[in-house]
Amino acid sequence: MNVTMLLDMAAEGFGDRVVVGRRQDGLTAVRLRELSIGGARAVAAAGADSILYLGVNGPAFPVAMFAAARAGVPLVPVNYRLGREQLGRLLAGHPGAYAIADEGQLEMLGAAGLAARTPEEFMAAAADGDLGEPGEPGWTDAPAVLIYTSGTTSAPKGVVLRHQNLVSYVLGSVEFAAAGEEEAALMSVPPYHIAAVSNVLTNLYAGRRFIALPSFSPAGWLEVVREQAVTNAMVVPTMLARIMDADGLDRSVPSLRTLAYGGAKMPPRVIERALAEWPHVDFVNAYGLTETSSTISVLGPEDHRTAFASTDPEVRARLYSAGRTVPAIELEVRDEEGRVLPAGESGRIWVRGEQVSGEYAGQGSAVDERGFFDTRDRGRLDAGGYLFVEGRIDDTIIRGAENIAPAEIEDVLLRHPDVADAVVVGVPDEEWGQRIEAVIVPAPGAGVDTEALREHVRSLLRGSKTPDRIVVWPELPRTPTGKILRHDVVTGLTAGRQTVS
Amino acid sequence: MKLRPGRQVASTVDGTRMIVVRAPGDDIVLTCGGAEMVDPAEAGTGEGGVADPGQQEGTVLGKRYTHDGLGLELLCTKPGQGTVAVDGEPLVLKEAKPLPASD
Numbered sequence: 001m002n003v004t005m006l007l008d009m010a011a012e013g014f015g016d017r018v019v020v021g022r023r024q025d026g027l028t029a030v031r032l033r034e035l036s037i038g039g040a041r042a043v044a045a046a047g048a049d050s051i052l053y054l055g056v057n058g059p060a061f062p063v064a065m066f067a068a069a070r071a072g073v074p075l076v077p078v079n080y081r082l083g084r085e086q087l088g089r090l091l092a093g094h095p096g097a098y099a100i101a102d103e104g105q106l107e108m109l110g111a112a113g114l115a116a117r118t119p120e121e122f123m124a125a126a127a128d129g130d131l132g133e134p135g136e137p138g139w140t141d142a143p144a145v146l147i148y149t150s151g152t153t154s155a156p157k158g159v160v161l162r163h164q165n166l167v168s169y170v171l172g173s174v175e176f177a178a179a180g181e182e183e184a185a186l187m188s189v190p191p192y193h194i195a196a197v198s199n200v201l202t203n204l205y206a207g208r209r210f211i212a213l214p215s216f217s218p219a220g221w222l223e224v225v226r227e228q229a230v231t232n233a234m235v236v237p238t239m240l241a242r243i244m245d246a247d248g249l250d251r252s253v254p255s256l257r258t259l260a261y262g263g264a265k266m267p268p269r270v271i272e273r274a275l276a277e278w279p280h281v282d283f284v285n286a287y288g289l290t291e292t293s294s295t296i297s298v299l300g301p302e303d304h305r306t307a308f309a310s311t312d313p314e315v316r317a318r319l320y321s322a323g324r325t326v327p328a329i330e331l332e333v334r335d336e337e338g339r340v341l342p343a344g345e346s347g348r349i350w351v352r353g354e355q356v357s358g359e360y361a362g363q364g365s366a367v368d369e370r371g372f373f374d375t376r377d378r379g380r381l382d383a384g385g386y387l388f389v390e391g392r393i394d395d396t397i398i399r400g401a402e403n404i405a406p407a408e409i410e411d412v413l414l415r416h417p418d419v420a421d422a423v424v425v426g427v428p429d430e431e432w433g434q435r436i437e438a439v440i441v442p443a444p445g446a447g448v449d450t451e452a453l454r455e456h457v458r459s460l461l462r463g464s465k466t467p468d469r470i471v472v473w474p475e476l477p478r479t480p481t482g483k484i485l486r487h488d489v490v491t492g493l494t495a496g497r498q499t500v501s
Numbered sequence: 502m503k504l505r506p507g508r509q510v511a512s513t514v515d516g517t518r519m520i521v522v523r524a525p526g527d528d529i530v531l532t533c534g535g536a537e538m539v540d541p542a543e544a545g546t547g548e549g550g551v552a553d554p555g556q557q558e559g560t561v562l563g564k565r566y567t568h569d570g571l572g573l574e575l576l577c578t579k580p581g582q583g584t585v586a587v588d589g590e591p592l593v594l595k596e597a598k599p600l601p602a603s604d
Binding site: 008009164171172173175176177178206232234258260262282284286294298300301326327354 | 506509601
């Protein structure tokens with residue numbers, strides 16, 4: 001089992017098709033395969049035990065991924081925005097790596113004792129020499145990719161994704177060569193995000209050309225979509241919010257057919273605006289984790305339209321759900337004692353399937369005796385099997401003796417027309433253990449009366465779920481991939497940061 | 502042989518390769534062109550013999566083949582001329598229903 005099998009199939013099935021980059025000068029499936037052979041040879045010649053990729057997304061990324069697979073070593077995409085200290089610790093764990101890094105990172109890699117080359121130098125090395133028939137890569141169960149979690153709730157952990165996990169994910173969710181020749185996918189998340197890895201594999205296998213956006217801006221994204229006639233795109237919610245909120249932009253995207261989003265909670269205001277602005281586009285909400293090789297449940301285009309048009313509150317609510325599990329995944333919602341809960345009750349989300357790794361470098365497997373993995377996400381299923389994700393278990397606020405999920409309160413705040421963004425956290429409190437505080441970002445042009453907003457929450461939820469304080473900030477601290485940095489929110493609140501209302 | 506998801510099987514009479522997507526976990530004898538399929542490591546040893554001329558329906562790259570009674574699904578990773586079968590019963594080409602592209 002090896003992901004190179006997917007590339008070999010692509011090269012065999014539609015070898016002349018451009019699959020990476022711009023139509024005019026991109027790589028065909030056959031060329032991508034040749035470069036992966038040359039890249040693997042360079043890695044083997046260096047005696048490296050992994051490929052470390054520290055740079056923005058671009059054509060070198062898929063080449064590096066398949067070169068690693070062919071050489072039988074894992075690809076380790078690393079967050080190029082990490083602080084010096086954190087990056088140094090991470091690099092120290094990979095002394096035998098073949099490093100590919102953007103110009104600005106070379107010095108840091110040198111300091112860590114790693115010889116590095118830029119993506120352009122790597123591509124040149126891969127194109128050099130004999131690119132002929134390689135030996136067949138081993139049918140092993142070796143690690144294909146090692147991705148460090150973003151570490152928003154704890155120290156970053158290295159998630160091990162084996163060839164078996166990734167190939168199962170692709171075979172379970174994509175049909176070979178199903179994309180038309182005109183289709184093109186635009187990827188906006190950085191290489192160290194699981195969606196960037198799965199995107200390479202699923203688009204290649206479908207026969208869909210994929211283009212990477214090195215760094216996201218609303219205008220840049222819209223320009224590439226129009227210029228390259230992009231048909232499919234994946235964004236995180238903050239990107240869609242920025243595209244919808246930016247003033248004076250031409251938001252026409254005539255070629256776009258499907259927009260997938262995931263990675264964080266989508267504010268209702270943003271998705272509703274996008275549905276209205278782009279009625280011709282199919283929206284897909286994907287829920288998954290690094291540990292599950294990307295998507296485990298999907299809210300598809302028909303689900304979006306049905307929910308958006310419905311007056312039945314239960315159906316309408318599904319617009320904010322993560323849809324239904326993909327066929328290759330089994331999902332259980334369990335209580336804290338491990339009992340499986342019926343539809344409608346909230347608990348911990350556990351999943352099982354070939355694509356689920358649940359394995360951390362140096363720590364082994366975290367799946368239970370039945371093969372289920374604890375996502376550490378809270379959620380519930382409705383009567384129709386739609387999954388509602390209610391945030392991380394670790395974010396639960398314990399106020400007095402009551403466990404409160406911030407997501408429920410955040411949902412109410414985010415549905416208020418004056419609120420653009422919202423987060424609810426537990427702040428240390430002598431009397432209650434934790435008290436509930438909220439930070440909101442006002443919608444463009446809106447003035448917010450925080451007391452009236454508290455009353456609004458109280459009218460929809462009970463008093464014990466009403467924030468003890470709501471403050472207004474100009475923006476929320478988030479990772480570049482859209483995850484809220486809750487720890488920074490709590491720090492900001494306890495430091496007595498002043499409201500700007 | 503025991504078929505586990507992710508396991509690859511190879512024909513001994515032509516270039517056919519299949520990967521197991523779904524399997525019941527029991528021992529199953531798969532044939533291609535009438536000859537038993539083997540682990541790819543054992544393929545191409547020249548002991549394949551001759552294909553049954555009556556089992557030459559062929560397979561198509563990337564297509565799925567199923568045996569509903571057994572809960573078996575294979576995917577063709579290298580096409581060949583032989584018919585893939587269990588107990589002489591040819592597997593059936595599965596009509597694909599793609600999921601919406603999610604990433």
